[in-house]
Structure formats: C-alpha cells, structure tokens
Amino acid sequence: MIALREIIANALIHQDFTISGSSPLVEIFNSRIEVTNPETPLVDINRFIDNPPKSRNETLSSLMRRLKMCEELGSGWDRIVIECELKQLPAPKIQLYEENTKVILFSELPFSNIPHEDKLWACYLHACLKQLTHEGVTNSSLRVRFGLEDKASAPVSRLIKEAVDKKLIKPFDPDTAPKHMKYVPFWA
Template identity: 45%
Template sequence: MDFVHSAAPQNHFIEQSVREEVKMFPKQALRELIANTLVHQDFSLSGVSVMIEMYTDRVEISNPGLPPIDVQRFIDDYCSRNERLADLMRRFGLCEEKGSAVDKVVAAAEVYQLPAPDFRVGGNRTTAVLFAHQEFGDMDKSDRVRACYQHCCLEYVSNRRMSVSAITPPMLVPTGVGI
C-alpha cells in the first residue's frame, strides 16, 4: 500500500512562498480499496488477478469476479465473498470486516475534494476508480449525480439528516450549474 501511494502522481502548490507536494489520492482510500480488492476477489477464476493501474488522472484497482451485491449498494450493504480471508485480514489489522471500506473511501474523496469514486463491473472484473481533482464545472452530469448519490448514502449510513446545507464543499453547485 505504501508503494502504491508513493507511486501516485502529486499535486504541486505554493503556499506562503513554499512549494509543497501532496499526493493526489488519500492514502486511506488507497488502503481501503486495496484491502477490499484482496478480500473480495473470486479465487475460482483462473488467469486473472488483482490489478492496480496508475494513470495521471486516476487510479484503477480491480479484482477478478463480479460483486455479490450491486455496486450502487457498496456504501450501505455488505456481503463478503471470502469470509475466512476477511477474518484473517481483520486479525492482522488490515481490515475491519464490517463493510465500512467504501464509506471511508467516499469520505476521504470528499475531504480531498476529489470527484466521487466510480465502481464498475465489466467482464469478469470489479473495478474501483479514484479520480484526480477536477473542477466542478469540468465534471460531466454522471460525475455530479454519482457524487450527490454517494454523499447522500454516506449521510444515511452515518445517521445524519440530508439537507442542502449538509452538502460538503466539493459538491457545492455553483450558481447557474445544474446537476
């Protein structure tokens, strides 16, 4: 996980005449996605393995197998494909085995003001995509809808009321820009 985080692209910014470099993706989000990918892979498939692909504008982490639940329910539902492996990884301190990984990934993306992560199913793989920072106006409609949906789900599972004032800064809608 440290290797993946160290290989991630960096953002450069200057604050008070000092140049700082900040990794583009939250370490916690990478950690949770990698642990999830390992735990939920389908070991019955041959010729495929866990894959981590790093691009300048995103990181894609995928595992073999289709998820046992719909990707839209990753935030509020949980079903382990490999319960014994999940239990072992929990004992090693690599995961919590309670289904909160995606919640943490979405929350970390919001804190870093990144577009909402995308969870995709295709062929015989499940892929999680973390995107680099993008201005709200540059996001397409599906990115905005996904961000609002995930934020609402996160508020729901955190037992917080959803309201316009509860929307976090990365999802504020500029005047004249519709979702």
C-alpha cells in the same frame, strides 16, 4: 491513501481464488488510479455503502482483520467515499464488466470539469453517507462536498433536481419549503 487501501483490500477479499490466473490489477496514471478485480460484486453497487459485509474469502478476510488491514464490518466503501469527500475529490467510479469490476479513484478536478454523470453519482453517494448519520443532503452540504462557495447554489440546485428526476435521491419530506429541503437516497 485510505481510499486506495480500502479498494485494494476489497478487491482481495471479494476475489474468487478458485479462478486460476486471475488477480487484482492496480494501474497508476497521472490523474487517476484504477483497480480491477476479476469478479463482479456480491451486492448492487448502489448499496455498497449501507450493506452488511459479504466476502468470497472469509479466511483471508479474517487474516486481514487480525493484521489490521480491514475490519470485516462492511465499512470499506463508507471510508472510501468519506475520504474522497474530505479531500473534495471526484467520487470513486465503479465500472462493471461481464466478469470484472473496475474502481477508479481520481485526482483533484474542479467541479466544472467533473463529467455530469460523475457529479450525479457523487450526489447519490453523499446522500448515502448522510443517511448513515441520519442527516439529509442539502444544497449547503453538497456545496461543501464539492468545495464550492455559497454563490454556487444554483448549479447545485440543478444537480439535486436532476438526481431526484433520475430517482437517485428523493425528498425526505416533500412538503418542506424548498429552502429547508433535505434529500435521502432512493432506498431510504
């Protein structure tokens, strides 16, 4: 519920009300909820978590803050991703279109059934959250994020390696022994 509330609040705050006939669309399916905003983001989607707040609707944003619907701190995406991690759900997916943005929240899905690209995105978002608390991603932290047992360290190691290869994350200290390696987002 927290993640959904934040996504809908973001869709409202970041909508351009000068465009007539457009409004956020919420669609509920058996295994996912999709929220489509008739706008494109003001910031790069890779920096949603750590960016200062930006809004297209300062008046609405201020009203929603007074109604305790948002905080105007730019922390909505932090809460969305934290909530998904706490419930060990797949990471929220962001799809960009020419004039729209769609965010998809998924219901529970076993690690083995999560599409590979979504696992990489979850790994990156996990690194962003860890960066906010001055920690790093470890094999152990990523196993906890996905609800995996200790014996699942090999597939998580492969996921981390691919995330590094795709330049989503990077080693905090490349000279550290592999067993003690920590990773941060590519921008850190």
